[in-house]
Amino acid sequence: MARGPKKHLKRVAAPKHWMLDKLTGVFAPRPSTGPHKLRECLPLIIFLRNRLKYALTGDEVKKICMQRFIKIDGKVRTDITYPAGFMDVISIEKTGEHFRLIYDVKGRFTVHRITAEEAKYKLCKVRKIFVGTKGIPHLVTHDARTIRYPDPLIKTNDTVQIDLETGKITEFIKFDTGNVCMVTGGANLGRVGVIINRRDILALSMWFTSRIPLATPLLPGCPTSLWSARVTSRGSPCPVERVSASPLQRRETRDWQPSRAAA
Structure with a gap:
């Protein structure tokens, strides 16, 4: 035993x-x-x-x-x-x-x-928001940080920028259509793309899934769950261009055929 x-x-x-x-x-x-x-x-x-x-x-x-x-x-x-x-x-x-x-x-x-300068902050995804004792709002991030009294505009799945020296939130990015995000789980792990929509489905205990296109413009969108999508910037194409210039993305673009994509 x-x-x-x-x-x-x-x-x-x-x-x-x-x-x-x-x-x-x-x-x-x-x-x-x-x-x-x-x-x-x-x-x-x-x-x-x-x-x-x-x-x-x-x-x-x-x-x-x-x-x-x-x-x-x-x-x-x-x-x-x-x-x-x-x-x-x-x-x-x-x-x-x-x-x-x-x-x-x-x-x-x-x-x-x-x-x-970049080492002074980090981006964290909001996992949960709840009200604790005495009505104090709390925010929990993906790296197990608990922050009290967050901005009321911050919701679950948003991304917050945290100052590592003080541990406070300096900025936040909403989980909205058009923002750039990275996939951190599943078959598309490591992909960077733009959120094109959010479709709610019922599958066991998972209710939400977000459809995210690949970084290469010629390829169709790849779906991923809401849990695995993490917003990194507000609609900036820079991360997409950086990833699409990799050898893996160039090979996928070269092998892409319009007939297969249409099918």
Whole structure:
């Protein structure tokens, strides 16, 4: 009979987007409990050892973290298996580098370098809004932040810009038609497109789904659930152009045929 939480993770059972080879070992680092789920995060040890190549072994990663060199969202993290997730800001003060975890077009976390000014904020999706004790309104984001007294205009599924130093909301973007969003789950993970409509359907316990076109203008829209769509900007075509210029999008555009699209 099992007692307590699971503490191990087999390497073959690890998320595919971690890109771990099967023959290096039997086990993979199991993420600690935190703001992101196991299948939606990237442990700090994999980011430092496998992505940045700043360490060769897990022991070296631990020595780096215990010297308090690594910050996530402005806070020092010494846990080598801390789960970093979408839009998290990872800072290394000793080298002066800042990174933001975002998805590439293949649905994998990519090493995206940002400036010191960009590292001062992050975008969070609003998961829930409720009224707590004594009638105080609360807002819960996708990274488990709870903010009191939010703007009354902010609704569920909107995106808020949070100042990492103060933890307060500085700006928000509505989940409206015409805004640019990124898909963070499902078969279209990593896609960036413009919201063209919102269609409500009844499917088990999921009531809403949003239809989002692909970044390539020649391709038809790809549907995704409301839970997986996260608004990133107000109708700016810049993110779409950046993604459509990738080799994957160019290959899809080259293989596109009008007869198939019409069918």
